[in-house]
Amino acid sequence: GAGVSQSPSNKVTEKGKDVELRCDPISGHTALYWYRQSLGQGLEFLIYFQGNSAPDKSGLPSDRFSAERTGGSVSTLTIQRTQQEDSAVYLCASSLDGHEQYFGPGTRLTVT
Amino acid sequence: QKEVEQNSGPLSVPEGAIASLNCTYSDRGSQSFFWYRQYSGKSPELIMFIYSNGDKEDGRFTAQLNKASQYVSLLIRDSQPSDSATYLCAVMESGGYNKLIFGAGTRLAVHP
Numbered sequence: 001g002a003g004v005s006q007s008p009s010n011k012v013t014e015k016g017k018d019v020e021l022r023c024d025p026i027s028g029h030t031a032l033y034w035y036r037q038s039l040g041q042g043l044e045f046l047i048y049f050q051g052n053s054a055p056d057k058s059g060l061p062s063d064r065f066s067a068e069r070t071g072g073s074v075s076t077l078t079i080q081r082t083q084q085e086d087s088a089v090y091l092c093a094s095s096l097d098g099h100e101q102y103f104g105p106g107t108r109l110t111v112t
Numbered sequence: 113q114k115e116v117e118q119n120s121g122p123l124s125v126p127e128g129a130i131a132s133l134n135c136t137y138s139d140r141g142s143q144s145f146f147w148y149r150q151y152s153g154k155s156p157e158l159i160m161f162i163y164s165n166g167d168k169e170d171g172r173f174t175a176q177l178n179k180a181s182q183y184v185s186l187l188i189r190d191s192q193p194s195d196s197a198t199y200l201c202a203v204m205e206s207g208g209y210n211k212l213i214f215g216a217g218t219r220l221a222v223h224p
Contacts, residue, residue: 098210
């Protein structure tokens, strides 16, 4: 079946602009996660959605970052007033039961 | 700060040999452990998970868990050049939020 999809695959933006990254989870998966991976670094947790529960936002690095999940499916990660340190690959993962997480292909964000 | 430690490598093994990848973690309450494979420029791919002490085998892969020692390992038998990748150890944080804490990864190089 179809895996996790993310769009765009690449995004180049100027410092100070806002960006939106989209994630479509695997159909039927109730849990959705956002991570980011900076060059040569490990994966860093950003935010977690589970069903209709309040999201776990504990990993968001600043108030410029926000995410929402509409209808329990598609999620959008928004970064306002982008900075150069926001440059990274943003990865979305989904899970059927909150355990095994399956990643999408990622969005490579470059802030110039 | 909950941590997952891995030797960054590179771990170089000849084709056909056993590759042994190790991981230690600090969260004593963790119950779920995962190994992901990440090819250069690609997103992580889940290859094994283990919840109970002991060994779990899946094809050429064996995951080993020792909760008392807070140690997880991945053995790859009959290593192939196509196994050359970075292997990420991930530990599910205790506390109920299903957040994965990732190690920085071990780069494996299998040479013919």
